[in-house]
Amino acid sequence: MFGRLLWRLLRGNRGRLAVALVAMASGAAVISALFNMQFDVQRKLTQEFRTLGANVVIAPAKSFGDGATLDRNLLNTVEMVAGADVAKAPYLYIVARTDANRPVVLAGTWLNAAAALRPYWKIDGEHAPFSAESTSCLVGANAARQFGLKIGNELRLHYGVNEARLTVAGIITAGGAEDDQVVASLPVVQDLASLRGRISLIELRVPGTAHEIRAVADRLQAASGDVRVEPIRQIADAEGALLGRVRLLIVSMAALIFVLTALSVLATMTALAMERRVDVGLMKALGGSIGRIVALFLAEVSVLGVAGGVVGYLVGALLTIWIGRRVFGAAISPRLEVLPLIVALMVGVALAGALPLRLLGRVKPAVILRGE
Amino acid sequence: MFARLVGESFVRNPRRILLAAAALAVGMAVTTAALSVALDVGDRLAREFRSLGANLLVTPQSDSLPLQIGGVDYRPVDEGAYLNEADLGKLRTIFWRHNILGFTPFLDVPERIAIGTDGVDASVIGTWYEHDVSVPDGSSFRTGAKLTHPWWKIQGRWFAEGSRECVLGEGLAARLSAGGGPIIGTTIQLPPKDEPKETGFLRPLIPLVVTGIVSTGGAEDNAILVPLPLTQELAGRPGKFRSLFVSALTKPEDAFSERDPNSMTPAEYDRWYCSPYISSIGTQIEQVLPGSNARAIRRVAETEGRVLTRVSGLLWLVTIAALVAAALAVAATSAATVIERRSEVGLMKALGATNLMVGGIFLAEQFVLAITGGAIGFLFGSLLARVLGTSVFGTPASLRLVLLPIVLGLSAAVVLLGSVIPLRRASRFEPAPILRGE
Structure with missing residues (x-):
């Protein structure tokens, strides 16, 4: 009986309910898309921040001026503590001299890893992967200009009595110290400086939030002994602050839309309750209890809320995927845990919309049935 | 006569009008706030990026x-x-x-x-x-x-x-x-x-x-x-x-x-x-x-450019989605008010009003609502944008008068969208069954 009545009511008010459903589903769609993004946007944006390069540096406890270096084995420790998949590059810095006896900073590193870890390098010339023992080198734009070097030229560098013959494979523009340096592969520089197995520092890109990065840095510090493990604060701080603001913005937007949806559902529901007066009068006259009428109405709005939530979630999932593609070039996967949340929200809104029910309690059957 | 009819309908059922106006005002407030924030956000985030330093x-x-x-x-x-x-x-x-x-x-x-x-x-x-x-x-x-x-x-x-x-x-x-x-x-x-x-x-x-x-x-x-x-x-x-x-x-x-x-x-x-x-x-x-x-300093400049493009793109899409949701919600509210008054339509028609006349009265009423609701919404929304700007970026978003005509136009368009379908259906009503209460 209850079910049949409910079904009748729903069918009977198709137009009106469809209108409420549209308001509810569109609100739910946007809210669920925002929630989905809330989960994923941090990860996506963190990836964008990769362009900032390394966020942790491991260096000797003393400054460079003292000529301190690290043992190459430290790399194994780093791999053990931070995981093998953390992007890292060792550097050995020396001041070499050109044929014309002009000093230049020569950096030895893993060329491929270094270029990947400093994606902001603009390299003119060869990008192809370099072999580990390659005698190719990358020359900073400023250094290339001062020495008159072009791609393909040979560059001879001296350190003490040793000499290295390098081929210029590319020119780096970075807007930093690299512009004044020559970057070559690590073994070549180690041989030139007679510092086999030594490095000046290691750069790491640790994924995660500022807090996680700090934790990894602390673990590295504990495992590596007498070295300085420094998270590059410039990056961690800015990343954290920005992500916080973007997330706050998304949450505020969701709250606004929620209020709007609630209000427009309330308006529709009030209209519905007013119209229901005749039905209520009739039911009351036939001896139906107020409780029963209220239960029917509540059932009706709950069905509406669930339907609005589910439809909204589905549309919101499509919206999420579309926005992910448009903005980040990769789909943001919709979260299943958003579904119950959104359905609960919408049922809540619909029930709030049932507030005008109080009006029904005051209905006097006789007056209504007389048609006033 | 026309004006009196429109005026009457406002006085007769203040609660209904109030609800519709509130929905409109909130919808337009959301629109104004979202647009103000989206227009400002590029600038704000760029400033925020200065925490990366030089x-x-x-x-x-x-x-x-x-x-x-x-x-x-x-x-x-x-x-x-x-x-x-x-x-x-x-x-x-x-x-x-x-x-x-x-x-x-x-x-x-x-x-x-x-x-x-x-x-x-x-x-x-x-x-x-x-x-x-x-x-x-x-x-x-x-x-x-x-x-x-x-x-x-x-x-x-x-x-x-x-x-x-x-x-x-x-x-x-x-x-x-x-x-x-x-x-x-x-x-x-x-x-x-x-x-x-x-x-x-x-x-x-x-x-x-x-x-x-x-x-x-x-x-x-x-x-x-x-x-x-x-x-x-x-x-x-x-x-x-x-x-x-x-x-x-x-x-x-x-x-x-x-x-x-x-x-x-x-x-x-x-x-x-x-x-x-x-x-x-x-x-x-x-x-x-x-x-x-x-x-x-390419390390900073490159990252800033990339993240800014992404975030402002994201916010624009979210804003557009919010606008669509607001429009649909408002349209739904205005549809509800029109549906509710079918019997009035029937009465008017029985007294000899043409469909055009009936539509005119209803639309005029809705437009008055749209302009009032839109204006209130704009004021409220500008206030909201200030609060949002302050809580998110620490400085209030600037008041943009440019948005006023846009918001009013949008609100008029939205009520039109909401009223046209039920009014079209109402125009097909036969007065007699409606007046009989069927």
């Missing part, structure tokens, strides 16, 4: 190759070119002067310092923390490392301008105070009397009071930071500096800005020069600082 590096053009390792320049002080500190005020006279948020000159001197009887090699970095620069137009501009290096954290306090005070890098402080007590408040000597520099002359001992310990996560952690005039004195280069970090608000690079300005037509060059691209701001800085070379 994005332009200015160095002397004819400089010898800097021997910089780990942020410390190992060139002797008598080598290389310098820039004039006196020219710095001109940075606030360039076309995009208001986009120059801060700049800090640096002059490093490698020195041997003494504390008690010990000596340590460390570089002495002369800079500004908070310094008033006088601008040629008569005003003054406060800038320094506080703005260009906001992530520097101080324990204690910064040195005062023009004083004999210094701030120690965290690493250096740890080495110096090993075994000793607190280092803040002690005096260090610079450089020691009995160790003349290779330049040959004996310089007087300079005592410096340590006022704080700075942690930067960079090379400065192993250095001493002092007011700029002090290193100029040590280097024998009064009024000079070697590198300048500039923090500028810029527009993300795009295909146009990456072209070589020399290959542009005059019209294109003007457009490029008058856009706040980092490359055009760099060029303008080179023009006011003779013999300088301004380069984008």
Whole structure:
């Protein structure tokens, strides 16, 4: 009986309910898309921040001026503590001299890893992967200009009595110290400086939030002994602050839309309750209890809320995927845990919309049935 | 008659009208707030990105190759070119002067310092923390490392301008105070009397009071930071500096800005020069600082451009989605009010009103609602945007009157959308069954 009545009511008010459903589903769609993004946007944006390069540096406890270096084995420790998949590059810095006896900073590193870890390098010339023992080198734009070097030229560098013959494979523009340096592969520089197995520092890109990065840095510090493990604060701080603001913005937007949806559902529901007066009068006259009428109405709005939530979630999932593609070039996967949340929200809104029910309690059957 | 009919319907059922107007007002408030925030967000986030510090590096053009390792320049002080500190005020006279948020000159001197009887090699970095620069137009501009290096954290306090005070890098402080007590408040000597520099002359001992310990996560952690005039004195280069970090608000690079300005037509060059691209701001800085070379710090500039493009794209799409949701919700409300009044339609028709007349009355009523609701919504939304701006970015979003006509137009369009379908259906009603209550 209850079910049949409910079904009748729903069918009977198709137009009106469809209108409420549209308001509810569109609100739910946007809210669920925002929630989905809330989960994923941090990860996506963190990836964008990769362009900032390394966020942790491991260096000797003393400054460079003292000529301190690290043992190459430290790399194994780093791999053990931070995981093998953390992007890292060792550097050995020396001041070499050109044929014309002009000093230049020569950096030895893993060329491929270094270029990947400093994606902001603009390299003119060869990008192809370099072999580990390659005698190719990358020359900073400023250094290339001062020495008159072009791609393909040979560059001879001296350190003490040793000499290295390098081929210029590319020119780096970075807007930093690299512009004044020559970057070559690590073994070549180690041989030139007679510092086999030594490095000046290691750069790491640790994924995660500022807090996680700090934790990894602390673990590295504990495992590596007498070295300085420094998270590059410039990056961690800015990343954290920005992500916080973007997330706050998304949450505020969701709250606004929620209020709007609630209000427009309330308006529709009030209209519905007013119209229901005749039905209520009739039911009351036939001896139906107020409780029963209220239960029917509540059932009706709950069905509406669930339907609005589910439809909204589905549309919101499509919206999420579309926005992910448009903005980040990769789909943001919709979260299943958003579904119950959104359905609960919408049922809540619909029930709030049932507030005008109080009006029904005051209905006097006789007056209504007389048609006033 | 027409006006009276419309007026009547407002008076007769104030609650219904109130609800519809509230839905409209809230919808339009959301629209206004979302649009204001979205219009502002690029600017706001760009400003936020300045927490990454400087994005332009200015160095002397004819400089010898800097021997910089780990942020410390190992060139002797008598080598290389310098820039004039006196020219710095001109940075606030360039076309995009208001986009120059801060700049800090640096002059490093490698020195041997003494504390008690010990000596340590460390570089002495002369800079500004908070310094008033006088601008040629008569005003003054406060800038320094506080703005260009906001992530520097101080324990204690910064040195005062023009004083004999210094701030120690965290690493250096740890080495110096090993075994000793607190280092803040002690005096260090610079450089020691009995160790003349290779330049040959004996310089007087300079005592410096340590006022704080700075942690930067960079090379400065192993250095001493002092007011700029002090290193100029040590280097024998009064009024000079070697590198300048500039923090500028810029527009993300795009295909146009990456072209070589020399290959542009005059019209294109003007457009490029008058856009706040980092490359055009760099060029303008080179023009006011003779013999300088301004380069984008690509690490910061690239990231900023990428993230800004992404975030503002994201917010625009979210805004559009919010607008659509608001429009649908408002349209639904206005549809509900029209459906509710079917019997009135029936009555009017029974009394001989044409469909056109009925539609006119209802639409007029809805439009009055739309304009009132839209205007209230605009006011409320501007307020909301202020609150949002303050809570998210710390400064209120600016009031944009441009949005008023847009919001009113939108609200009219939305009620039209909401009323047209039920009105069309109402026009097909036969008056008799409706009046009978069927």
